[in-house]
Amino acid sequence: MDDIKEVVLEYVKAEYAEDEDEVTYDTPLISGGLVDSFSMVSLKRFLETKYKISIPDDKATPEAFDSVNKIVQLVKEFQK
Amino acid sequence: MSYSDRARGLYLNQLNGLKESGIFKQERFIHSNQSAEIEVEYPPGSSVKKVINICSNNYLGLSSHPEVVKAAHAGLDYRGFGMSSVRFICGTQDIHHELEARVTEFLGTEDTILFPSCMDANAGVFEAILTSDDVMISDRLVHASIIDGMRLCSAEHDTFKHSNMEHLEEKLEQYANKRLRMVITDGVFSMDGDTARLDEMARLCEKHDALLFVDDSHATGFIGKTGRGTHEKYGVMGQVDVITTTFGKALGGASGGCVSGRRELVEMCRQRARPYLFSNTISPVIVSGTLRAFELLTQTTERRDKLEKNTIYWRKGLSEAGLIIKEGDTPIVPVMLFNAKLSQDFSRDLYDLGIYAIGFFFPVVPQGQARIRTQVSAAHEIHHLNQALEAFTAIGKKYNILGKTKQEIIEMYGM
Structure with a gap:
């Protein structure tokens, strides 16, 4: 399962971070302003395509997407 | 009574939450015309104070220009106060059509449609011209509208x-399989004052057969050699498919906006854009004043040139004082303070010294990028800018940030 963590971290870095941004598994992505709620949609789409899951809109909240660790938790919940 | 104590309590809690987190907005009452010098009552109930305004969108100083005001009076006299109808029933006058033609000519596009505001233009345009077969690809810092x-x-x-x-x-x-791809950007970004690289964007759109959309609200009238906008600055006039812009900033600053661009796209807006279909357009008073603003701009580039000179002077002055500004060449000049509280304290101290400029912080700008956003105007004379520079320098000194790096300021005050 650790590879999900790596994949999500790499995606977040490539898709959202600028060179000077330091991103770890616990970096607050949305509340910290790195990912805005509008851009979050592409992250949701990426997760759904990559892991062949469907995340209902009411679960795709800014809180659930607020760090790589939280995102991994969410993905695991829908992989079950 | 439907508005129960419970309902009231819910809203009061929300409002208190905004106050506690320091993001509760409060208006400042201005007792004069919009200009370089204004008379402000702040906080409410305090005595009126004369200050230099360095945070308005009155880029060309036309908001209270006597010629614009005179034309607005004439519009009121000859075409009345309101239309009491949407455009396609009985709410279109000859002057609405005249303003659309004037904008088309000024921006070098094929056609134009007026909207009550640029916020409305942006609210209506995408739904009118794109479908679920298409994709919109926008810059991350585009305007909220x-x-x-x-x-x-x-x-x-x-x-x-x-x-x-x-x-x-x-x-x-990635979206090559879509029916239409539309690339969407601001021309000048309102918080950082930088410009979109429209020459490269136009080249990419040409290469990938995509449409290009630009909101030029912070550019129309003064960016580019003759003030046509960001597309003129980057030499791509005629290559932007949709331009939205406002009359509520440089062009007299009252209100109103438009979609200007390819003929068919504008026609689609006339048929389908909901803010156009279901609300009155700009009043005759504003149309007349805005038409005069366009005439003034077309006769001479004097105001635009003065704004450019003022901008260079202001940017140089702030840098030489040792403050950190966002690099660029537009009249939007953010003075970077990084810490939210410092930006609020700095703004309050500026006001005490007779300078009106506002601090911006998260969530309006990214975390750790708090700033004072300053905006230069052609209405400013050098003595206004000098007085503002003196105030910025004195307060910069007070907080010991002159000549300091970003890192040093963050070490002193935090993010």
Whole structure:
């Protein structure tokens, strides 16, 4: 399962971070302003395509997407 | 009574939450015309104070220009106060059509449609011209009104990193299977004052057969050699498919906006854009004043040239004083303070010294990028700018940030 963590971290870095941004598994992505709620949609789409899951809109909240660790938790919940 | 104590309590809690987190907005009452010097009552109930305004969108100083005011009076006399109808029933006068033609000519486009505001233009345009078979690819820092407009549209949406052309091209390739791809950007970004690289964006759109959309609200009238906008600055006039802009900033500053661009897209807006279909357009008073503002701009570039000189002077002065500004060449000049509280304290101290400029912090700008956003105007004389520079320098000294790096300021005050 650790590879999900790596994949999500790499995606977040490539898709959202600028060179000077330091991103770890616990970096607050949305509340910290790195990912805005509008851009979050592409992250949701990426997760759904990559892991062949469907995340209902009411679960795709800014809180659930607020760090790589939280995102991994969410993905695991829908992989079950 | 339906508005129960419970309902009132809910709203009071929300409002208190805004106050506690320091993001509760409060208006400042201005007792004069909009100009370089204004008379302000702040906080409410305090005595009126004369201050230099360095935070308005009155870029060309036309908001209270006697010629614009005179034309607005004439519009009121000859065409009345209101239309009491939407455009397509009985709410279109000859002067509405005249203003649309004038904008088309000024921007070098094919056609134009007026909207009550640029916020409305952005709210209506995407839904009118795109469908669920299409994709909208927007810069991450576009204005909130564009985001609202995209949310109202059934087309898929995605974003690219701010001004990152490689990332944009990746996205264009990713959505190659879509019926239409539209690249969406501001011309001048309102918080940072930088400009979109429209020459490169136009080239990418040409290469990938995509449409290009630009909101030029902070550019029309003064960016580019003759003030046509960001597309003139980057030499791509005629290559931008949709331009939205406002009359509520440089062009007299009252209100109103438009969609200008390819003939068929404008016609689609006339048929389908909901803010156009279901609300009155700009009143005759504003149309007349705005027409005069365009005439003044077309006769001479004097005001635009003065604004450019003032901008260079202001940017140089702030840098030489040792303050950190966002690099660029537009009249939007953010003075970077990084810490939210410092930006509020700095703004309050400026006001005490007779300078009116506002601090911005998260969530309006990214975390750790708090700033005072200053905006230069052609209405400013050098003595206004000198007085403002003196105040910025004195307060910079007070907080010991002159000549300091970003890192040093963050070490002193935190993010």
